[in-house]
Amino acid sequence: xxxxxxxxxxxxxxxxxxxxxxxxxxxxxxxxxxxxxxxxxxxxxxxxxxxxxxxxxxxxxxxxxxxxxxxxxxxxxxxxxxxxxxxxxxxxxxxxxxxxxxxxxxxxxxxxxxxxxxxxxxxxxxxxxxxxxxxxxxxxxxxxxxxxxxxxxxxxxxxxxxxxxxxxxxxxxxxxxxxxxxxxxxxxxxxxxxxxxxxxxxxxxxxxxxxxxxxxxxxxxxxxxxxxxxxxxxxxxxxxxxxxxxxxxxxxxxxxxxxxxxxxxxxxxxxxxxxxxxxxxxxxxxxxxxxxxxxxxxxxxxxxxxxxxxxxxxxxxxxxxxxxxxxxxxxxxxxxxxxxxxxxxxxxxxxxxxxxxxxxxxxxxxxxxxxxxxxxxxxxxxxxxxxxxxxxxxxxxxxxxxxxxxxxxxxxxxxxxxxxx
Amino acid sequence: xxxxxxxxxxxxxxxxxxxxxxxxxxxxxxxxxxxxxxxxxxxxxxxxxxxxxxxxxxxxxxxxxxxxxxxxxxxxxxxxxxxxxxxxxxxxxxxxxxxxxxxxxxxxxxxxxxxxxxxxxxxxxxxxxxxxxxxxxxxxxxxxxxxxxxxxxxxxxxxxxxxxx
Numbered sequence: 001x002x003x004x005x006x007x008x009x010x011x012x013x014x015x016x017x018x019x020x021x022x023x024x025x026x027x028x029x030x031x032x033x034x035x036x037x038x039x040x041x042x043x044x045x046x047x048x049x050x051x052x053x054x055x056x057x058x059x060x061x062x063x064x065x066x067x068x069x070x071x072x073x074x075x076x077x078x079x080x081x082x083x084x085x086x087x088x089x090x091x092x093x094x095x096x097x098x099x100x101x102x103x104x105x106x107x108x109x110x111x112x113x114x115x116x117x118x119x120x121x122x123x124x125x126x127x128x129x130x131x132x133x134x135x136x137x138x139x140x141x142x143x144x145x146x147x148x149x150x151x152x153x154x155x156x157x158x159x160x161x162x163x164x165x166x167x168x169x170x171x172x173x174x175x176x177x178x179x180x181x182x183x184x185x186x187x188x189x190x191x192x193x194x195x196x197x198x199x200x201x202x203x204x205x206x207x208x209x210x211x212x213x214x215x216x217x218x219x220x221x222x223x224x225x226x227x228x229x230x231x232x233x234x235x236x237x238x239x240x241x242x243x244x245x246x247x248x249x250x251x252x253x254x255x256x257x258x259x260x261x262x263x264x265x266x267x268x269x270x271x272x273x274x275x276x277x278x279x280x281x282x283x284x285x286x287x288x289x290x291x292x293x294x295x296x297x298x299x300x301x302x303x304x305x306x307x308x309x310x311x312x313x314x315x316x317x318x319x320x321x322x323x324x325x326x327x328x329x330x331x332x333x334x335x336x337x338x339x340x341x342x343x344x345x346x347x348x349x350x351x352x353x354x355x356x357x358x359x360x361x362x363x364x365x366x367x368x369x370x371x372x373x374x375x376x377x378x379x380x381x382x383x384x385x386x387x388x389x390x391x392x393x394x395x396x397x398x399x400x401x402x403x404x405x406x407x408x409x410x411x412x413x414x415x416x417x418x419x420x421x
Numbered sequence: 422x423x424x425x426x427x428x429x430x431x432x433x434x435x436x437x438x439x440x441x442x443x444x445x446x447x448x449x450x451x452x453x454x455x456x457x458x459x460x461x462x463x464x465x466x467x468x469x470x471x472x473x474x475x476x477x478x479x480x481x482x483x484x485x486x487x488x489x490x491x492x493x494x495x496x497x498x499x500x501x502x503x504x505x506x507x508x509x510x511x512x513x514x515x516x517x518x519x520x521x522x523x524x525x526x527x528x529x530x531x532x533x534x535x536x537x538x539x540x541x542x543x544x545x546x547x548x549x550x551x552x553x554x555x556x557x558x559x560x561x562x563x564x565x566x567x568x569x570x571x572x573x574x575x576x577x578x579x580x581x582x583x584x585x586x
Contacts, residue, residue, distance in 0.1 A: 024563065024565050037443075037446045037488065038487065038488065038489070040449040041449045041489055041490065041493075044449060045576055048576070049576035049577070049579070049580060050580075066443075066446075067446075067447060071447070072447055074447035074448045075447040077448075078447060078448070078449065081449075121487075122487055122489075123486075123487055124485065124486050124487040124511055126487075138487040138511050139487060139511060139514060139515075140487055140488070140489035140492075140511060140514060140515035140518060140519075141489040141515075142489060142515065142518035142519060142574065142575050142576060143514065143515075143518060143575065145576060146575055146576055146579055149579070150579065154565070188434055188481060188484060189434070189480055189481040189484065189507070189509070192481065192507070192509070192510065193510050219485075219511075222481060222484060222509060222510065224510055277434060364438070364443035364486070365438075365442065365443050365444050366443060366444065366446075370444075383436075383438065383485060383486075385436045385438040385439065385485060386436075386438070386439055386461050386462060387438060387439065387442055387461040388438050388443075390444075392461045
């Protein structure tokens with residue numbers, strides 16, 4: 001029996017010819033990542049264990065993004081801990097205010113992660129980089145500390161679910177509708193401990209931003225990782241960007257999958273996950289009765305250039321509905337700059353939205369858009385758990401940038417109809 | 422090693438945002454964070470929990486964020502063990518790495534009631550509901566994970582210079 005793409009990357013990084021699902025391995029790491037919330041805990045563990053240096057200053061990435069620019073004094077202390085550690089160990093991929101972005105938008109954009117990599121990050125959405133054809137998974141701070149010190153991590157080789165994608169998305173749909181539909185089908189633990197391997201003829205029609213969004217939310221189905229094959233779209237994206245040469249792995253023709261699920265992209269409709277789990281999905285068209293108080297367009301899931309463009313195409317020349325607060329958060333400084341240069345920033349302001357510096361901010365209820373009791377927010381973020389964006393009695397609905405922008409104009413949940421803009 | 426205490430019962434899909442809401446994560450201080458453990462679904466937990474008590478939950482416990490603060494606050498509150506039908510993978514890994522005992526046992530998680538007196542023997546994986554007198558056998562950890570637990574966490578096991586084969 002052959003290996004899946006994930007298994008091949010893990011075997012190569014463990015120095016083994018073959019691995020099988022369930023096997024425990026020690027893998028060499030290409031990148032170890034942390035943010036301003038998880039790194040201070042890792043630094044503490046690193047020091048407690050008396051490690052003196054990081055294994056490779058070029059293979060550690062520390063991104064200040066969750067509560068940055070610092071939201072309060074305690075957050076400032078956490079950032080300071082990260083900054084001092086990065087400085088004392090000469091960490092080359094350290095991103096502070098002015099250079100920073102939301103980590104999972106930033107690292108692919110800056111070419112820090114590439115195809116064939118084995119990556120751990122002390123952030124659950126580290127699974128995003130599977131879009132580039134890498135094995136990438138979220139871990140905790142202690143694993144981050146161990147990874148920074150040794151350049152190694154232990155893994156249980158995952159079994160896999162293969163998603164056979166066919167067809168092409170409608171214009172009012174994006175990767176977000178695909179992954180929300182899948183999570184609705186299999187549930188929040190539907191891929192627990194497994195890899196989600198996206199394959200099939202439909203892959204080529206998905207942009208890199210769509211793929212990054214789809215892999216980003218693999219964790220929301222409980223998966224260890226999500227992964228796409230490397231194709232022309234990947235190579236075009238990586239070309240001139242990737243710091244290290246990409247390495248291409250392909251699944252064996254006789255690789256074993258626990259399940260194969262066919263997804264016809266032409267059948268995907270604008271989809272919304274209702275409170276309080278990402279699996280509570282319904283077509284946006286069935287939710288027109290839900291009045292919203294706030295819209296957030298951003299996050300590591302949907303803060304990329306295509307997401308901003310979707311928001312612009314729908315909001316330009318229009319006004320957001322009375323009583324709806326619309327917060328737009330470009331994922332990185334480069335994306336923010338593009339928004340300015342292309343005139344989108346002005347269009348957002350003219351529509352009655354606010355535009356923020358890159359930050360995770362409201363997605364996890366940090367700052368920049370906290371909800372009061374009873375308020376409803378439609379967000380392009382990734383989680384709608386109880387209290388996720390503020391008060392325990394507030395509610396978060398998850399959707400694509402198209403649906404979020406259309407809903408911002410309507411004042412209630414509404415899908416974008418082509419030709420409307 | 423063992424623990425003995427009262428059971429606190431929770432449903433499926435308890436996520437890390439309710440175990441420790443992100444709004445408090447502007448500090449890495451476990452004692453300060455522990456004051457808010459479970460507060461978004463059970464405000465009384467922190468007031469009631471005693472050293473050695475046991476959390477009993479359904480499927481996919483600890484889903485969501487990778488924050489290690491989640492198992493850390495459960496441990497810091499004095500909780501002796503979490504018994505669940507199943508755990509989310511990052512939480513499982515983090516709990517092992519920081520030394521919070523966790524056990525997978527579907528029958529125990531189903532049948533133990535809130536407030537039941539429960540004792541757990543970590544060496545044998547035997548869970549005893551003293552209130553009902555019923556005993557359960559939890560899934561044993563693989564040897565590699567037992568090694569991490571014996572060493573007192575991942576970093577200590579690395580310091581010992583041993584890796585699994």
